[in-house]
Amino acid sequence: MATGRLAYMPKPGSVELREYDLPTPRPGALLIETVAAGVCGSDVHMFADKHPLKSIVLGHEVIGRVVDPSTRPTDSAGQELHPGDLVSVVYFAFCQHCRQCQAGRTHLCENSYNHWIASPDDFPHFTGTFGTHYYVGRFQHVFKVPGNVDPLAAVSANCALAQVSAGIDRGGVTAGDTVVIQGAGGLGLWGVAVAKERGAHVVVVDAVQRRLDAAKAFGADETVSFDEAPEAADRIARVRELTDGGADVALELTGVGSAVPEGIEMVRPGATYIEIGNVMPGVEITLDIGSMTRRAVTIHPVIRYHQRFLKAGLEFISRNVGRLPFDKLVDATYPLDDVLQAMEDSKARKVNRAALVMDR
Numbered sequence: 001m002a003t004g005r006l007a008y009m010p011k012p013g014s015v016e017l018r019e020y021d022l023p024t025p026r027p028g029a030l031l032i033e034t035v036a037a038g039v040c041g042s043d044v045h046m047f048a049d050k051h052p053l054k055s056i057v058l059g060h061e062v063i064g065r066v067v068d069p070s071t072r073p074t075d076s077a078g079q080e081l082h083p084g085d086l087v088s089v090v091y092f093a094f095c096q097h098c099r100q101c102q103a104g105r106t107h108l109c110e111n112s113y114n115h116w117i118a119s120p121d122d123f124p125h126f127t128g129t130f131g132t133h134y135y136v137g138r139f140q141h142v143f144k145v146p147g148n149v150d151p152l153a154a155v156s157a158n159c160a161l162a163q164v165s166a167g168i169d170r171g172g173v174t175a176g177d178t179v180v181i182q183g184a185g186g187l188g189l190w191g192v193a194v195a196k197e198r199g200a201h202v203v204v205v206d207a208v209q210r211r212l213d214a215a216k217a218f219g220a221d222e223t224v225s226f227d228e229a230p231e232a233a234d235r236i237a238r239v240r241e242l243t244d245g246g247a248d249v250a251l252e253l254t255g256v257g258s259a260v261p262e263g264i265e266m267v268r269p270g271a272t273y274i275e276i277g278n279v280m281p282g283v284e285i286t287l288d289i290g291s292m293t294r295r296a297v298t299i300h301p302v303i304r305y306h307q308r309f310l311k312a313g314l315e316f317i318s319r320n321v322g323r324l325p326f327d328k329l330v331d332a333t334y335p336l337d338d339v340l341q342a343m344e345d346s347k348a349r350k351v352n353r354a355a356l357v358m359d360r
Contacts, residue, residue, distance in 0.1 A: 006131030057128030175199030
């Protein structure tokens with residue numbers, strides 16, 4: 001029987017490479033060969049013991065290669081799957097039975113991570129993307145990657161790109177809007193690109209100059225660095241100056257709690273604030289609720305996304321090949337054997353965005 005390897009985190013800060021027999025996919029499921037797996041901030045949070053999950057098969061960002069599509073002959077858009085096709089997968093599932101699924105809010109499924117948190121000792125073993133293979137469950141959406149798209153350009157499409165696209169859509173961003181993006185990491189760069197395609201004027205705030213340089217390359221109109229504006233009040237004043245009194249929409253993509261009250265003060269009366277970055281329970285902040293109320297600022301927390309955003313995201317990458325510097329999204333690659341180093345480097349912020357690249 002053929003085998004594959006995966007990276008299992010038995011406890012935060014520790015990674016074990018384990019080997020298992022490759023599972024035979026059940027009807028509707030699909031086993032893919034991992035081509036590239038992105039290291040997301042959530043993975044780093046788990047590794048650093050800043051996440052509720054304490055043991056898991058690591059990874060959820062993935063581009064994989066179809067081996068045998070007989071158990072799932074088409075993708076979720078009805079396109080035929082063939083051996084060798086590259087696919088991207090919505091990393092969470094939907095059970096169809098919980099209250100959220102029954103109401104059509106499948107992205108809020110109460111059982112969305114059940115497949116991911118299963119022990120690797122149990123079938124189907126390959127439930128995370130940090131491995132040679134990944135098991136796509138029956139209730140996970142999967143989409144073909146357009147032929148002109150490089151795997152590393154799309155490796156974070158099923159998390160960062162789809163997530164910020166859902167946030168920008170929730171914010172109703174349209175042509176002529178001013179948009180502030182807090183954070184120029186992977187999420188922030190995708191946010192810049194998507195907002196610019198919608199015709200927005202984009203201002204990016206970050207503490208790291210190389211990230212701000214990347215944001216400019218992705219189309220940011222202005223950037224605000226912590227060097228030029230070291231205090232929150234300075235950054236708020238600068239953003240208000242650049243946006244004629246405050247942005248129409250702001251997106252928090254840093255994962256830093258203190259960014260939230262700061263960002264709310266960067267928007268105009270009647271604006272929308274989209275909260276995406278802070279997903280870890282236990283982060284407490286102090287809000288000036290009176291200021292927020294008097295300015296009628298609407299806050300929308302956005303978690304996960306409708307599957308249409310992944311399909312649209314892959315199409316977005318395809319039509320922007322050659323126009324946007326997708327090679328800047330991943331600045332470090334590692335083989336599976338060096339997964340611990342990839343996690344350590346990501347935790348220490350030695351790299352902006354890392355990916356594991358499997359041997360072909």
